[in-house]
Amino acid sequence: MSLELKGVDKKVGDETHIYTTDLKFEKNTINVLLGSTLAGKTTLMQLMAGLDKPTTGEIWFNQKNVTGVKVQKRNVSMVYQQFINYPNFTVYENIASPLRITQIDKMEIDKRVNKVAELLKLTNMLNKKPNELSGGQQQRTALARALVKDSDLILLDEPLANLDFKLREELREELPKLFRDRDCIVVYATTEPSDALLIGGYTATLLEGKVIQHGKTLDVYNKPNNLDSAKVFSDPPMNIAEINKKGELCSLATDNVSWKPNLTLKDGSYKVGIRPHNITTYREGKNSVEINGKVLISELSGSESMIHFTNGDLNWVSLSEGIHQKAVGEKTKLFMNSDEFLYFDSENRLVGNV
Amino acid sequence: MNKTVNQKAWFFVIPVFVLVAFNAIIPLMTVVNYAFQETFGNNQFMWEGTRWFKQILISERFHAALGRQVLFTLIILAIQIPLGIFIALNMPKEGLGVPICLVLMSMPLLIPWNVVGAMWNIFALPDIGFLGHSLNALGFDYNFTQQSGDAWFTTILMDVWHWTSLVVLLSYAGLRSIQPAYYQAAEIDGATRWAVFRHIELPKMKKVLTIAILLRFMDSFMIYTEPFVLTGGGPGNATAFLSIDLVKMALGQFDLGPAAAMSLIYFFIVLTVCWVFYNLMMRNESNS
Numbered sequence: 001m002s003l004e005l006k007g008v009d010k011k012v013g014d015e016t017h018i019y020t021t022d023l024k025f026e027k028n029t030i031n032v033l034l035g036s037t038l039a040g041k042t043t044l045m046q047l048m049a050g051l052d053k054p055t056t057g058e059i060w061f062n063q064k065n066v067t068g069v070k071v072q073k074r075n076v077s078m079v080y081q082q083f084i085n086y087p088n089f090t091v092y093e094n095i096a097s098p099l100r101i102t103q104i105d106k107m108e109i110d111k112r113v114n115k116v117a118e119l120l121k122l123t124n125m126l127n128k129k130p131n132e133l134s135g136g137q138q139q140r141t142a143l144a145r146a147l148v149k150d151s152d153l154i155l156l157d158e159p160l161a162n163l164d165f166k167l168r169e170e171l172r173e174e175l176p177k178l179f180r181d182r183d184c185i186v187v188y189a190t191t192e193p194s195d196a197l198l199i200g201g202y203t204a205t206l207l208e209g210k211v212i213q214h215g216k217t218l219d220v221y222n223k224p225n226n227l228d229s230a231k232v233f234s235d236p237p238m239n240i241a242e243i244n245k246k247g248e249l250c251s252l253a254t255d256n257v258s259w260k261p262n263l264t265l266k267d268g269s270y271k272v273g274i275r276p277h278n279i280t281t282y283r284e285g286k287n288s289v290e291i292n293g294k295v296l297i298s299e300l301s302g303s304e305s306m307i308h309f310t311n312g313d314l315n316w317v318s319l320s321e322g323i324h325q326k327a328v329g330e331k332t333k334l335f336m337n338s339d340e341f342l343y344f345d346s347e348n349r350l351v352g353n354v
Numbered sequence: 355m356n357k358t359v360n361q362k363a364w365f366f367v368i369p370v371f372v373l374v375a376f377n378a379i380i381p382l383m384t385v386v387n388y389a390f391q392e393t394f395g396n397n398q399f400m401w402e403g404t405r406w407f408k409q410i411l412i413s414e415r416f417h418a419a420l421g422r423q424v425l426f427t428l429i430i431l432a433i434q435i436p437l438g439i440f441i442a443l444n445m446p447k448e449g450l451g452v453p454i455c456l457v458l459m460s461m462p463l464l465i466p467w468n469v470v471g472a473m474w475n476i477f478a479l480p481d482i483g484f485l486g487h488s489l490n491a492l493g494f495d496y497n498f499t500q501q502s503g504d505a506w507f508t509t510i511l512m513d514v515w516h517w518t519s520l521v522v523l524l525s526y527a528g529l530r531s532i533q534p535a536y537y538q539a540a541e542i543d544g545a546t547r548w549a550v551f552r553h554i555e556l557p558k559m560k561k562v563l564t565i566a567i568l569l570r571f572m573d574s575f576m577i578y579t580e581p582f583v584l585t586g587g588g589p590g591n592a593t594a595f596l597s598i599d600l601v602k603m604a605l606g607q608f609d610l611g612p613a614a615a616m617s618l619i620y621f622f623i624v625l626t627v628c629w630v631f632y633n634l635m636m637r638n639e640s641n642s
Contacts, residue, residue: 051541051542071541071542072542080535080538080539082535086553086554088553089553
């Protein structure tokens with residue numbers, strides 16, 4: 001089982017929503033589409049589902065060309081950001097609704113609905129209507145509707161975006177488990193890098209209608225092909241600075257911070273990408289580099305501190321474990337873990353293997 | 355907690371109070387005043403108690419007018435609500451068609467009521483009106499000024515023309531507020547067009563339809579100007595709906611006492627029906 005997009009693009013009028021894309025998703029995998037809003041995640045999913053036709057290119061499923069085959073004939077299910085359930089059906093009827101048009105008999109439907117309801121902790125809600133439920137329960141119902149029918153392809157379009165923090169965390173942990181033993185391809189669209197890391201599997205990073213990189217999630221995270229992919233896969237945003245390599249040392253173009261890179265670079269100018277959690281108030285790693293800064297603002301969230309500071313002309317973001325309250329304008333010293341630096345050449349491509 | 359005492363707030367309430375008093379309370383109390391007394395003008399009044407109410411409630415004339423009114427309103431609702439929903443479902447959802455349709459739909463609503471009556475009167479005249487003449491030319495014996503069936507037909511047609519747009523606009527607004535994802539989800543489920551209407555569109559339109567039905571009930575139940583101009587309640591009393599009959603009694607015969615009692619009964623019916631209907635709808639809302 002596999003899903004393949006072959007040279008697919010989508011134009012609406014003069015606007016290109018999806019640039020020519022080749023993607024292949026394998027059997028029993030979870031695939032994350034990671035990109036900001038308007039990156040084309042939803043469009044891509046609609047093309048995969050058959051809700052929309054590509055302008056050019058073909059979509060293959062199980063070695064069969066399914067371009068133009070209607071969604072009803074594809075055995076697909078989809079979960080949306082909004083909680084989409086039939087408003088006047090009970091939870092039970094909602095979950096059963098995808099099976100009602102099939103030839104499955106009532107006993108079997110009942111069995112399946114109860115099984116899925118149990119999986120999603122909806123057993124006590126089966127007789128309620130969607131608007132009597134909390135947002136989390138409504139989305140669980142929508143998920144149950146998607147899971148009940150043994151689809152070949154399950155599409156999740158930012159399913160957690162409209163939930164509050166706690167429910168999101170809870171459901172996010174359950175999701176990978178729900179799909180583990182299923183014989184299907186799961187595609188999960190999200191704007192949040194942390195979702196991708198938690199779900200694992202494979203990730204495709206998207207930017208403005210283009211797939212920038214596709215591979216195993218950790219590979220894409222650790223070795224982004226280029227600066228765009230790195231930016232998409234970093235939250236809070238990645239710190240990017242111009243650097244010069246001369247002799248043994250790299251140094252920031254704007255300040256006298258310099259360090260010895262852990263890979264061989266030719267002399268010249270580069271860009272360095274540093275994820276916020278690699279700049280901390282304490283030393284980390286063997287090759288820690290000091291950086292001085294003036295605090296712009298420090299935000300505390302839970303057990304982490306995010307300190308925004310300036311160094312030279314640049315604004316930097318650092319993320320440290322623990323509570324580190326800093327006053328605005330305070331001069332501070334932070335430490336960068338130079339082993340985790342990503343180097344990009346003048347064309348924004350990743351240099352070397354880290 | 356310390357509350358600040360500031361009697362100036364009254365100044366803000368007084369204008370509204372005065373407005374409501376002149377606009378609603380004083381006229382209503384005048385009617386109440388007339389309903390319990392007999393007057394021969396000259397500002398002389400005699401107490402009559404509930405006599406006028408009893409008289410109205412048993413009068414055949416009132417029963418007939420009420421019957422006509424209920425029948426008319428039921429026909430109007432039975433035609434306009436489904437027709438309005440049907441038109442709204444078939445209106446374009448994007449492109450240039452949207453503003454064109456919306457403007458076309460709003461047109462009848464913008465025409466003053468008596469103009470609508472006059473327009474349809476001329477339009478339907480059997481000798482010179484386009485509708486009347488055409489129908490006769492086609493072999494129908496049509497004359498709304500003399501045959502009660504034709505008068506009803508014309509009045510209903512006029513009201514449908516005038517007011518269906520309101521239902522269309524409300525339903526259209528309700529339909530547009532449904533997120534596209536609902537339709538996609540239904541498509542994935544393989545739902546039929548009817549199932550989409552029955553299980554997505556109708557439940558999602560429920561609130562605006564409640565408003566539409568309420569407004570159309572009230573307006574059609576209190577209809578006056580258009581049939582007054584079109585048929586004047588005739589032929590005979592065939593289209594003398596409650597308010598036309600009421601005005602005949604009050605201003606034509608100068609029976610102020612019974613007319614006032616009838617007004618209050620009329621008012622009470624409208625109020626009760628609206629209240630019951632609204633509560634039924636809202637109770638369903640909280641149940642579902």
